Amino acid sequence: xxxxxxxxxxxxxxxxxxxxxxxxxxxxxxxxxxxxxxxxxxxxxxxxxxxxxxxxxxxxxxxxxxxxxxxxxxxxxxxxxxxxxxxxxxxxxxxxxxxxxxxxxxxxxxxxxxxxxxxxx
Amino acid sequence: xxxxxxxxxxxxxxxxxxxxxxxxxxxxxxxxxxxxxxxxxxxxxxxxxxxxxxxxxxxxxxxxxxxxxxxxxxxxxxxxxxxxxxxxxxxxxxxxxxxxxxxxxxxxxxxxxxxxxxxxxxxxxxxxxxxxxxxxxxxxxxxxxxxxxxxxxxxxxxxxxxxxxxxxxxxxxxxxxxxxxxxxxxxxxxxxxxxxxxxxxxxxxxxxxxxxxxxxxxxxxxxxxxxxxxxxxxxxxxxxxxxxxxxxxxxxxxxxxxxxxxxxxxxxxxxxxxxxxxx
Numbered sequence: 001x002x003x004x005x006x007x008x009x010x011x012x013x014x015x016x017x018x019x020x021x022x023x024x025x026x027x028x029x030x031x032x033x034x035x036x037x038x039x040x041x042x043x044x045x046x047x048x049x050x051x052x053x054x055x056x057x058x059x060x061x062x063x064x065x066x067x068x069x070x071x072x073x074x075x076x077x078x079x080x081x082x083x084x085x086x087x088x089x090x091x092x093x094x095x096x097x098x099x100x101x102x103x104x105x106x107x108x109x110x111x112x113x114x115x116x117x118x119x120x121x
Numbered sequence: 122x123x124x125x126x127x128x129x130x131x132x133x134x135x136x137x138x139x140x141x142x143x144x145x146x147x148x149x150x151x152x153x154x155x156x157x158x159x160x161x162x163x164x165x166x167x168x169x170x171x172x173x174x175x176x177x178x179x180x181x182x183x184x185x186x187x188x189x190x191x192x193x194x195x196x197x198x199x200x201x202x203x204x205x206x207x208x209x210x211x212x213x214x215x216x217x218x219x220x221x222x223x224x225x226x227x228x229x230x231x232x233x234x235x236x237x238x239x240x241x242x243x244x245x246x247x248x249x250x251x252x253x254x255x256x257x258x259x260x261x262x263x264x265x266x267x268x269x270x271x272x273x274x275x276x277x278x279x280x281x282x283x284x285x286x287x288x289x290x291x292x293x294x295x296x297x298x299x300x301x302x303x304x305x306x307x308x309x310x311x312x313x314x315x316x317x318x319x320x321x322x323x324x325x326x327x328x329x330x331x332x333x334x335x336x337x338x339x340x341x342x343x344x345x346x347x348x349x350x351x352x353x354x355x356x357x358x359x360x361x362x363x364x365x366x367x368x369x370x371x372x373x374x375x376x377x378x379x380x381x382x383x384x385x386x387x388x389x390x391x392x393x394x395x396x397x398x399x400x
Contacts, residue, residue: 086296087295087296090287094287094288109283110283113195113283113284114282
């Protein structure tokens with residue numbers, strides 16, 4: 001079973017994402033911001049990170065930059081999942097090492113489509 | 122919905138588009154036509170039916186046909202046909218059309234354009250190998266309404282997230298308000314025209330590859346065979362046909378045969394073990 005770290009400051013979004021991903025056979029960890037997510041990755045590196053952008057303490061982009069610099073941090077597939085839906089944000093995410101990018105609102109079909117594109121399904 | 126209305130509409134659809142509407146599809150009729158009735162300022166579907174059936178409103182009948190034959194589509198739908206196109210068809214055509222450097226592709230149910238644009242993207246991504254080639258992608262559909270959308274190449278955020286990798290979105294689309302538009306170069310690679318598969322293919326010319334996915338399922342056996350046989354005549358012996366995942370030629374025509382291990386891909390029965398040599 002592959003592991004997925006769901007990073008979002010919204011409890012509702014984490015819950016929705018968890019439900020979809022558990023149905024797709026992922027083992028779920030949750031984090032409430034970028035720092036929390038980094039701590040989680042230090043304990044155990046997930047196979048994939050579903051990552052919000054705007055969060056308190058540390059945002060998604062800063063988390064990604066830190067993750068990619070850390071030991072073993074180049075291995076997780078990182079999929080942004082954010083309301084930021086303009087080209088500038090998408091390009092910045094890709095430049096920082098994001099593998100895919102989901103623009104909210106999302107549904108099960110979009111998650112499935114994006115996850116299969118990066119070879120997770 | 123009233124039985125006489127259902128009978129009337131299914132008769133018209135069969136005659137005009139080949140679409141076979143069995144009684145269990147009454148929900149499909151209701152779900153597609155109720156919004157059309159509302160759009161016309163009518164209260165119910167019965168009101169719309171009164172106009173088209175009793176008053177023989179030809180203009181509305183055309184819209185009813187459109188509404189019933191419009192299908193959802195997304196980029197790189199089902200993946201496999203596009204993987205096969207990239208890994209097998211493209212190299213085979215490079216080899217077998219090296220003398221003429223011409224390639225003609227027909228998307229016979231182009232809908233809102235995602236399929237022809239997905240092919241255009243694959244060709245564009247390998248632009249170096251097609252330098253000096255004349256490549257035509259023709260997208261046809263019964264519905265002029267979907268073709269307008271295809272031509273504009275404008276897609277919602279929801280549509281561009283189904284099947285399209287983010288790198289390709291960044292590379293080939295621009296943001297226009299809430300929508301995403303495919304760039305002019307890719308749009309210019311595809312020619313769209315309204316076309317009914319029941320009509321003669323004579324004016325269309327010959328195609329090296331035909332994509333006819335998820336449309337035959339709406340036809341009866343006889344119509345399926347007729348369309349497939351005429352498609353065979355519209356391609357050389359080494360042409361390739363792609364059908365939808367739920368479709369087949371088996372038991373319908375002997376003009377095409379499936380390619381083992383390549384789901385949805387069919388070669389002509391006159392092919393000399395062709396694409397198999399590659400890859």
